[in-house]
Amino acid sequence: MKKVLVTYYSRSGNTEKMARMIADGLATKDVAVDLKKVEEVDIDTLTSYDGFIIGSPNYFGTMAWPVKKFVDESVKYFKKLDGKAAAAFTSEGMIGGGGDTVVLDILKAFLIHGCVVQGLTSAGHYGPVAVGAPDGRIADEVGVLVDKFAALVNRI
Numbered sequence: 001m002k003k004v005l006v007t008y009y010s011r012s013g014n015t016e017k018m019a020r021m022i023a024d025g026l027a028t029k030d031v032a033v034d035l036k037k038v039e040e041v042d043i044d045t046l047t048s049y050d051g052f053i054i055g056s057p058n059y060f061g062t063m064a065w066p067v068k069k070f071v072d073e074s075v076k077y078f079k080k081l082d083g084k085a086a087a088a089f090t091s092e093g094m095i096g097g098g099g100d101t102v103v104l105d106i107l108k109a110f111l112i113h114g115c116v117v118q119g120l121t122s123a124g125h126y127g128p129v130a131v132g133a134p135d136g137r138i139a140d141e142v143g144v145l146v147d148k149f150a151a152l153v154n155r156i
Contacts, residue, residue, distance in 0.1 A: 001030060001032050001059075002030065002032065002033050002050040002051065002110070002153045002154055003031075003033075003034070003048065003049050003050050003051075004026055004032070004033050004034070004050060004051040004052070004053065004085075004149075004153060005033075005034050005036065005041065005045075005046075005049045005051070005053070005055075005133030006019050006026070006033055006035045006149065007011060007035075007036050007037070007038045007052070007054055007055070008033070008037065008038060008054065008055035008056065008067075009037065009038045009039070009043050009055070009056050009057065009064045009066040009067050009093075010037075010056065010057065011056075011057060012056070012098075013075060013133075014091035014130055014132065014133050014134060015055045015056060015057050015089075015090065015091045016037075017053050017133065017134050018055055018089050018091060018128060018130055018134050018138065018142065019035060019089075020035065021052075021138075021139065021142045021150045022055075022089070022142055022145065022146060023035040023071065025142060025143060026149070026150060028060045028146075028148055029044075029063075029146065029147075029150035030150075031150050031153060031154075032104075034049075036072055038054070038056075038066050038067050038069075039047075039066055041115075042049050042143055043070070043073045043074060043076060043077075044060050044076075046074060046077050046080075046081060047077055047080050048128045049082065049084065049089075050084055050085065050153050050156065051084055051085030051086065051112065051115075051149065051152070051153040051156075052081075052084065052085070052086050052087075052115070053086070053088065053089070053149065054067060054070070054086075054087075054088050054106050054110075055067075055088065055089045055090060055147050056088075056090055056102055056106065057090065057091050057098050057102075058090050058091065058092035058093070058098055058099050058102045060098070060107050061097070061098030061101045062098075062102055062104065063090075063102055063105055063106055064100060065136075066107065068097060071106070071109045072095075073086075074109070074113065075136040077113070078112075078113060078126075079113075079114065081110070081113040081115055082113065082114030082115075083113060083114060083115070083116065083156055084114075084115050084116070084156070085106075085115060085117075085118075085149060085152045085153040085156060086107065086110035086111075086113075086115035086117050087145060088103045088106035088107050088110075088115065088117070088126070088127045089104055089120070089127045089128040089129070089130075089142075089145070090102040090127070090128075090130070091129070091130040091131075091132070091134070092129065092130070092131060093131070093132065094131060095109075095131055097131075099124075099129030099131075100124075100125075100129060102128065102129075103126040103127040103144075104123070104126055107126065107127070107153055115131075116152065116155050118148050118152050118155060119154050120141075120144055120145060121149060122144055123140070123141035123144035123145060124141050127133050127145065128141040128142055128145055135151045
C-alpha cells in the first residue's frame, strides 16, 4: 500500500478542513495516509512516503511561513524525493487573492525535488483553492484531486 503525507498549516481552520477532506478521500482509495500539521512533520521521515500533499493558507500570494520552513528544511533530502508524487492546495479570503500562486510556489519546490505533479483539467488547474470555508465546489475539486493523486501515486 502506498503511503502519503498530507500536511498543512492552518490559522482559521479552513486549510485544515481541506486537509481532512483530502486525507479522508485518500483513505477510501486504499492509500495509507498520515495527516499532520506541518509543524509536526519530522523532516527525516520524508523519504518514507510515496507522495506529499501540502496545504497552506494564502499569505500575500504565497505560502505561510511554517510551510516555507518545511520546504526549506526538505532541501536536506534534495535528489532523494525524485519520482515521488506531489500536490498542493490553499485557502484564501477572497476571489483573486493569489491562491494559484500559493499552489504553484509549493509545487515548484517539489518539482525541483524531482517529484511528479499532475495537472487537473476538471478542477482548479494547479490544485484546489478555497475562498473562505471549503464549500461544495471545493468538495468536488478535492474529489478530483484525490482520484487523480491516488491513481498517480499507485502508478509510481
